[in-house]
Every structure is written in structure tokens, then in C-alpha cells.
Amino acid sequence: MLLELGPRRYVRHRKAVVASRRPAGVTFGNGVTTALTPERAAGWLTVDGHAVVVLIDGDPQEDAAAWARRVDERFAVHFLVSASTAERLGDLPSRLYSVTGQGDGPEVELASVRSWMHQWRRRWDLFVVDASQPLPDPDVIVQLQHAAYVYHDGGEVGFVTPAYSTGHALAAGYDIDRRQGRVVPAVTPLRDYGQAAVPRYVLTAARHAFYATSDALDRVDLAERSVADADFDTQIARLVRHGWAGNIRTLCFSSAVVRVHELPALRLAGEQRRWALDRLVRTAGGATRVVFVLNATSISGGIRAVFEIANGLAERGFEVEIWSLEGEPTWFDLHVPVRTYTTYEDLLLSLRNVDAIKVATWWETAQVVWLASVNHGIPVYLIQEFETWFYPNDAVAQAAVVSSYRREFASLTEASYQVEELAEIGIEATLIPHGFDPKAFHVLPDWTRRDDAVLALGRSFFQKNFAMTERAWRALGEERPTLMLFGTEPGILVDERVEYSERPRDAQVNELYNSATIFVQTSRHEGFCLPVLEAMAAGCPVITTDSHGNRDFCRDGENSVFVAQDDAAGLAAAIRGLMNDPAERDRLRENGLRTAAQYAWPVVLDRVAAFYSDLALSASQADAVAEPVVGARRPATEAPVEPADDRP
Template structure:
């Protein structure tokens, strides 16, 4: 069949499906259903480089089902509701399905043909044993998929079953997804699967966020699942080896959790396909078995049995403040005896003296294949790497998320990307971040992170006695990225007219502002940047938002008075009137007044200079790196002892001077 014909069939079948759904539900219920799908339709059609996808819509599922029509066994357990018989009849008329029922559901099969259902389970029991279900599947329906449903819960719509099937077969190109579970809704509150909280050592519902970015619309992999709504492909059932003794005699939820655990051991993934939401009366409560606790908590993070191994996963090695921070941390941990590597989609940098090896991969998929077999602490450094690090740590090593920026700030007008960003923040990660503002942002989405501030290299950024400081020069980073809001600096400077000072800029955009009183230094190395800080009368940074705002700290270390805005990440160390002047966002007049104030008052410049030097003293890299190394050592110890991670003993405030 040609691709064009397949798409035509998909569109026609999707339209027919919508029409049949209208007839089935009636106009009012159909409108409710359409509104409920509105958010999901708003994000349809995207697949990110790390594999996260929003492309599996209900319309595509209907078209796919018309062509593929996979065979499905629905195993019904629990005490049935009166509507079960009608639901089974309707489902049998629309889907390629066979029902497996216990004694409690037998009375509801009278309207079905004898070939449509089979009795199983312990006679008289409302809940049957998964071992019996698997035995039946292997003996009678080996090429069929399996769906477990609690017949006492509100029964799902046929469209939702088709979407689960579609996700199980088509979500991931590599076909490693073998099990799928829906999200659950109780009294209007949706829970998108369950996560393992490494800090508590417990399964917890995916956190209900104070702030909703639409993350619940993004499918995500999970390490456990309840029985109700659990979908298993025949491929997975053929390949997951679970001895009967591990299942027999336990609750069905426990049996399903064991099946999921064994699946992950063979790189067969379980996906919470959250666009499909099952209504339930109560949310399942999932406990961690002793085997699961051992699997999730006890981890080797060393190759030689002595040194802690740390792998930082980067998208790139090009010039940026965030990447430089990763390199500095990597060098610092290596100097403290850890076995450190950089894994990236780009080659080793030429602009930074890196003392650790760099492994380069062509794609995230290639990187993941190597990463998931490594015994190490694996560190995500950007939202796209979070999914890869998480997947790469399911069976080996520990996942850590180095959060230099809550990345939703990079996509202010793109709700789809924001949702995908937030979906990657998981309880399985041990988070570490550099500003108290970000700690608060992460708490709003249910993520806990250890606060360890940024640092700077005092051997590079410091006062130079031999360099004379100019009397009327404003230094700024000339960058057009919207977060930096250089436009505010440029507007205020132009507004000063003929009395405007010399404006000295540096960065990679020499054409950003051209004037007879401007000078732009292109791509200066760090020692040259330090000279600029030592030369300028003042440093101005008017960012809308920063994860930390390291240039301000570097300027302080070089004895350069600072004017800045409240950019959130700088709140921990920028104190208006003590070590800098803080002006309002886009308040051009306040910025002009602050520049004039420092130009005309050398005593004020000296006072702010001394305050800045005192502040910078607390952020020397060696002191910060000692705290960072303590964090990774504690993470390693928690894996070795299979105990929940604790921040006890880690200094979560700014480093103090000795």
C-alpha cells in the first residue's frame, strides 16, 4: 500500500470514527469529549530529538486501527458494574477482541457468541491470577495483545482502547515499548502514572503541580503500573521472562509491577500514555516490593570499584556559560579523584582546557545504547538530555539532573515545548541547582533539588593592579537573545544623548549596536574578559531572567561596580545598595540615573567595589566544588547502601568565607 493511499484511508476512517462516536455518545457527550481532547490536539504532531512525541492523536489512532486491527484479549477482573454486558457487546462489534472473564463476569456474556469469551480464574473469585492469564495467552492467543481491566471501575471508551493500542505499537521507532498504561482521573484530578521517589524510596503518583505547563499531556515512561488499564503487546509477553513463583499468590497490582520490572530488565519499556485518561473511583496505591527496592535503589557507580564514575551528558560542546560551568565542574570532580567523562553530540571543545575525556555520538539513540550499560552517576545538563539520562539509568547507575536553568524560560511562547520540558523533571532524578529561585520554581512542579550555588575561577577573574580603570566606560555583554534584554541597556545609553559614555561590549554579535562611541570585542578569552572588567568604570547587565548570572559575579571579583536588574537567579548574591545597584525591568530612566550616579560619585563606586569583592570571595570555585563533590559522593553512597538520598550535611546556603 502506498503512503498516500494509507494517509487517505487514515483520514477517511478518522472521519467515519468521529461520526460513529457522535451517534454512540449523542451530541452533548460528544462535545464534552471533543473539549477534553482539545489540549491534546493542540500539541499534536511533534517528535523531539530525544524521542518524546506528541504525534499519536486520536484521529491517527482511528485511521491506524482501520488498517492494522490488532488482535486483543481483554481480561476482566473485579466485581462487574451493571453496564458491563452492554459495554462488552459494543466493544466486540467495533474491535478485534476476545474477552477473558472470571465467574463474576460470566452472567454478562449472554449476548456474546461463544467464540467471543472464555472463562478463567479461580471459581468464584473476583480477581484472578496473572499466571493463569499468561498461561492462557501463551497456549491459546499467543499472537494477541493483552489488556487488563477492572470491571468494577468506569469502563473506557472504545476510542481510548484504540489509542492505547496505537501507542503500544507506534510510539517509539525502535519498538522497545511493550507495555502501556493510561493516566487516571479521580474527582477531576489527573495522575499521569507513578514515579519512584529516590529521596523517599517510595512509589508516588506523578506530582500534581502548583503550576500547570500542560506536562500531563506528554507521554512518559514509568517504572511501575497498576493492573487496571495495563496493556501488553504479544511481543513483550513473548520476551519477558517472569517465573511463576514470582507471581503466584500475590495481588494483581503486584504481579503487574513485577512484569514491568522484568520488562525493563530486558529493555522493554512501559509507557504512561497520558492523553488517554481512565476515570477511577480511587487511585491505586502501589507499594515497593523487596525485589523492586533492590533494583531501584542499589546501584553500582564505579568501574574500578574505587573511584566514583560521573558521566555528564551534553547536547553540544560549543561556547556558552552553561557548558563552561559543566566543564569546570567536570575538571573539579576529576581533580578530587572521581572518574569523569563528557558524552556529547559534538566533539571535544577547542575553546576550553578540559581535563577529562569526551566521547562523541552521532545521535541520542546511539548515546543511549552505550549509556544504559554504564555503571556511573549520569548527569542530565539540559532538558533534551533528561529523557536520555533517565532511560539510560533504569537498570544501571544513578540519574542526576544538573539544573542551571528551568528551561521553560527559553520557550516563552511555545506551550508544547514547555510541556515537554516539564515532563522530563522526575522524582527518580536527584536534582541539583544553583539558585534558590530555581528551587522554588521546581517545587511548583513537584521536583526537589539540592541547592549548591555556582562559582567562578578566582585565578582568572580578579583585580589587576597594573591595569588602569577608565573613568567613563560602561561595559556590557552585547547579545541579542531576548532573555538578556540588551535592548534596555542600548535604549538607556542612547537616551543619554551627547553625554553618553563610551560603551564597551563583548560577545559574538559585533553588529548589535554601532556608534562612534562604541567598541565591540569579539569572542574574547576569559583572561581578556577579566581585563575588560578591570578596565571598565562599571558593568551593566539588564537580563530579564538568568539561572545564576555569573558575569555579574565575575565583574564583582574584578572590582568592577555593577548595575543589574532583578533577573531571579542573581537574588542570592546581588544586594541593592550593598554590592550593586538593582534597577527595575525595562525602567530605562532608572538605568540612566544609576549610570549617572556612578559616573559622578567615585566614593559610591568604591563602596560598591568593596561590597562586590566581599561577595565574590564566598564563591571561589574550590569552595563550591567541595560542596558539589560532597553531593556526588552522597549520591554514590545512597546507591551502594540502597538508602534514600538525604541532603543532611550538605551546605545548601551560599558558601561562607573562611
């Protein structure tokens, strides 16, 4: 190769090879990655680049000749241009371009271009330019080609589109808004987490800067009549739709940005609308099928909530399954089957053939469910937490999380705080609270409640902020009561006045709630805060912080006592005051019991079942889900329940 390229070109070649293999960015377990940098793309092009046909639709206002020469420097390229544009190509060799509509040149329509490529440029890729927009930088074409061939390990990406920037708005592709039943640009919302830079799959695209691999153009089954008499944007949208039918994915590689005068307007109509919205999710026997997708089945509050919902739906006549990367749980009495896969990709390959409502339960499962619902089923996102909270110091992970919240999902959450957080990024969600199991958590008759014991969850996870509870308890000095803790970390606090219950079952936790004088929870943030609700159901007075997810059902001075975040002195005073005031404890207890009664699972699950039933009905009629479904609303005094890992 040294002799072939010569010393200088060989050095450049070796540098490009090294750059193409240099680790960069982050790759998550579900395949989302930010590792495809411009540097890697440039290096990859030197070694593995593909020849490209560039179709310029219309007459550019810019210097087309200069732009064409810059593209020619990067690729083996052939241009398809209008006669008037050809006249402006100056000294560009005529072998590098063909004139559309003349001689052997194709018409500016998709069927004609594909046919022409099969005749004259077989195995060449296609890049389309809308000449009414600014000409894209050739480096963008490099990035799109690199993404087309490298982004997905399984090679299913066939089409790639960039993000569009108007100068005042940035659109990371287009969404099909399930609530509104229309195509909307995925414009950066009021609150920006950098999510627009995270690549994302899309169900439709415009023609400008659209990249298609030769393999995808060969494989997509798109009859000429399907694109006849349609404008070019609509033709590209139909190509994308038919590509998805053959599991050929379209990726918005949104870290590549092209400037546009205005965002192309795309429509959802006819066959494409039916494909996107008309779904059958009932079995032959008429039962609505629901598949919950989990990353794990281990002990956590969020997973417990999913299991409770799964059992409840099964009891109400739904056909329910759990699909997970872990096997059946040993800690929960689950009444539905669990199907186990080794990787998300393995799970996806099976799930995308299933007609069912498919429910993402954690942000990493969202892309799996979204992809699995492109052709079959309805994607639902059970958002138990605005999951950026799990990555307080990781901007890339936060961006990836936020990019998983999409308008194609029917989004469901359990706290008004999450509804507000989602609204800030342009996502509308239906609010239905979680619940507690009244058979497990209730007042025990003839049980003696201690008057010298504070109960708390003994867990070191940063969101729980157990350190605040410990500081307040120690500040009480010799007056400090017995501190009863439960969880999986018996060494979290060692003291002669500490009693730790390790890995208790529900019945044991209920006994703790019935034994303690008060229950204290000092979380910085919760999706819902189920332990507080369980304590109320067992008649245990509660002291808590404002942890966001508990706002819907915790009311300071009415059914609980609020203290400020990290105010250990204030918490110590609240503990001391409540320990010495039996009448106030009785008042909080009675109000807490009334609150908890609104959140018993039998009550909540009826509303959950209505949500899924109405979703199945609307999808079978190809209707948009414009409003939260009947039965999904809550009384103004109600609140949701928590997701997260609250109890071991």
C-alpha cells in the same frame, strides 16, 4: 481491496489511512512526541490493528454487555471474565469470551493468563481491566495499542498505561521518588504547564487499563514464583520491572485518560526496591564514575559550568567523562575525555550499560539519562535553568520541559529561585551554587580602570534584554560614556562611542572587567548570572535588574545597584549617578569582592564533590536520599551561579 470491502467500507478505509499518516503534534530531538493523536490512532487501527485479549478482573458495576459490544466493534477481541460477569453478557456470542477459573479459562493471575494466551491466543495482546473502577472507553484501548506499536521508533515499548483521573486529581502514571524511597502518583502539581498530556516512561504501573503487547508478554523473563501469592497490582508492577530488565519499556501514554474512583496505591518493597535504589557507581579502583550528558559542547555559560565541574571532580579523584552530540571543545581547557555520538538514541544504547552517576544537563538530555539509568547507575539532573524560560510562547515545549523534571532524579540546581520553581511542580532539589574561576577573573594589579566606560554583554538573545541597556545609554545623549561590549555579535550596536570585543578569551574578558567604570546587565531572566559575579571578582561595580537567578548574591545598595525591568530611564539615572560618584563605586567594589570570594570554584567544587560522593554512598546502601546531602547546603547569605549562555 475495493471489491473486498465494497464502496462504503473502502472509502472509510481510505480516510482512516490518510488520518493515520497526517502530521500532527510535535516531536523533539530526544524522542518525546505529542504526535500520536486519537485521530491518528483510529486510522492506524483500521490498517494495522492487533487482536486483544481483555481480562476483566472482578465484576463490573456497569453494563458489561454493552461495553463488551463496543469493544468488539473496534477490535478482534476475546474476553476473560468471571462466571458472574459471563451471566451478564446477554447475547454476546460465547466464542468471544472464556470464564476464568472454569474449563479452559485461566485463573486471574498473571502467570496463568500468560500460559493460557500461549495456548489459545498466541500473538494476541492483553488489556487488563480492574472491575472495581469504571470501565474505560474503547477509544482509550485504541490509543494505548497505537502508542505501544508506534511511540518508539526502535520498538522497545511493550507495556502502556493511561493517565488516571479521579475528577479532582489527574495522575500521569507513577514515579519512584528517590528522596522518599516510595512510589507516588505523578499528580498534576500546584502549577500546571500541561505536562500531564506529554507521554512519559514509568518504572511501575497498576493493573487498571494496562496494555501489554504479545511480543512483550513472550519476552519478559518472569518466573511463576515471582508473582505467586501477590495481588494483581503487584504482579503487574513486577512484570513492568522485569520488562525493563530486558529493555522492554513501559510508557504512560498520558494523553489517554481513564476515570477512576480512587488512585491505585502501589508499594516499593523487596526486590523492586533494591532494583530501583541499590546502585553501584564506583570503578574497580574505588573511584566514583560520573558521566555528564550534553547536547552540545559549543560556547555557552551553561556548558562552561559543566566543564568546570567535570574538571573539578576529576581533580578530586572522580572518574569523569563527557558524552555529547558534539566533539571536544576548542574554546575551553577540558581535562576529561569527550565521547561523541550522532544521535541521542545512539548515546542511550551505550550509556544504559554503564555503572555510573549519569548527569542530565539540558531538558532534552533528561529522558536519555533517565532511560539510561533504569537498570544501571544513578540519574542526576543538573538543572541550570527552569527551561520553560527558553520557550516563552510555546506551550507544548513548556509542557515537554516540565515533564522532564522527575522524582527519580537526584535533582541539583544552583539558585534558590529554581528551587522554588521546581517545588511548584513537586520536585525537591539540592541547592549548590555555581562558581567562577578565580585564576581567570580577579583584580589585575597596576591596571588602570577607566572613568568613562560602561561594560555590557552585547548579545541579542531575548532573555538578555540588551535593548534596555541600549535605550538607557542613548538616553544619556552627549553625556553617554563609552559603551564597551563583548560577545559574538559585533553588529548589535554601531556607534562611534561603542567598542566591541568579539569572541574574547577569559583573559581578555577579565581585562574588560578591570577596565570598565561599571558593568551593566539588564536580563529579564537568568538561571544564575555568572557575568555579574565575574565582574564583582574583578572589582567592577555592578548595575543589574532582578533577573531571578541573581537574587542569592546580588543585594541592592550593598554590592550592586538594582533597577526595575524595562525601566530605561531609571537605568540611565543609575548609570549617571554611579559614574559621578567614585566613593560609591569604591564601596560597591569592596562589597562585591567579598561576595565573589564565596563563589570561587575551589570552594564550590568541594560541595559538589560531597554531593556526588554522598549520593554514591547512599545508593550502594539502597537508601533513599531524603535530604540534601552533607556539604550541599549553603550559608543563608550565599547564592548560586548561573547556567546559561551568558558569554560567547
